Amino acid sequence: MMVEPIPDLIPDDLCTEIALPRPVAVLRAQAALLAAKTKKRVRAEVVPLQSMDYLESLSKFSRSKTPRNSERRLYGFNLVVPALENYTYQAFRVSYPVAEVYPVTLSGALVEPERVATNIVQFTEALRQIFSSKQFHKVVNSIVSEVAAVKA
Numbered sequence: 001m002m003v004e005p006i007p008d009l010i011p012d013d014l015c016t017e018i019a020l021p022r023p024v025a026v027l028r029a030q031a032a033l034l035a036a037k038t039k040k041r042v043r044a045e046v047v048p049l050q051s052m053d054y055l056e057s058l059s060k061f062s063r064s065k066t067p068r069n070s071e072r073r074l075y076g077f078n079l080v081v082p083a084l085e086n087y088t089y090q091a092f093r094v095s096y097p098v099a100e101v102y103p104v105t106l107s108g109a110l111v112e113p114e115r116v117a118t119n120i121v122q123f124t125e126a127l128r129q130i131f132s133s134k135q136f137h138k139v140v141n142s143i144v145s146e147v148a149a150v151k152a
Contacts (some may be wrong), residue, residue, distance in 0.1 A: 016142060020120050023096050023104050024075055030127060031077070041147050042079050042140055049074040071098040078110075083147045089139065092130060098115065110135050 024046060031044035072095045081087040092108035097130055105116040105121050110130055117123035 020101055022040055022044075022101060023094055024073065026120075026124065027075060027077055027094065028129065030131070034079075038140065038144060041083065041144050042081055045078045045080050046077055047076045048099075049076050063103070072096060079143065082142050083149060083150055084143070086089060087143075089143070091136065092138065106130070 008072050027046040031046055033041065034044045074093065074095045076090045076093050079089045079091055081089075090108060092106055093113045094104055094106050096102060096104045102118050102120075102123070104117045104126075105114065106117065106123075106126050110133065112124075117126050
């Protein structure tokens with residue numbers, strides 16, 4: 001008796017390239033720029049988060065739109081200060097569906113109110129607003145001042 005070979009059921013076009021940069025790639029690029037602009041006194045790290053941590057932090061409004069069992073990629077944009085024993089401040093978080101690039105939800109300490117970007121243009125504009133905000137400048141300048149005081 002001859003055993004039938006197991007057929008290849010996976011389509012050849014499974015791994016098609018996505019032309020848009022993933023939100024995490026945009027965040028990592030901004031993290032590198034922040035380190036350069038602060039002369040490495042403040043670094044930024046883009047770190048994966050656990051989904052329950054993120055879902056617990058969502059507002060009631062957003063939670064109703066994001067079922068607990070939905071699969072999302074979750075990242076924190078953390079400010080890290082090497083001169084202060086690697087003090088870490090989570091500036092904000094982003095979340096987006098695993099199977100899609102958008103929508104991206106931005107939330108956290110420096111994002112009030114929570115924002116949802118449905119495309120790359122809205123996402124980069126939301127990031128521009130966060131990084132240009134008085135609150136972001138205040139946090140970064142406060143950290144830089146503390147580093148200067150520690151070194152003095």
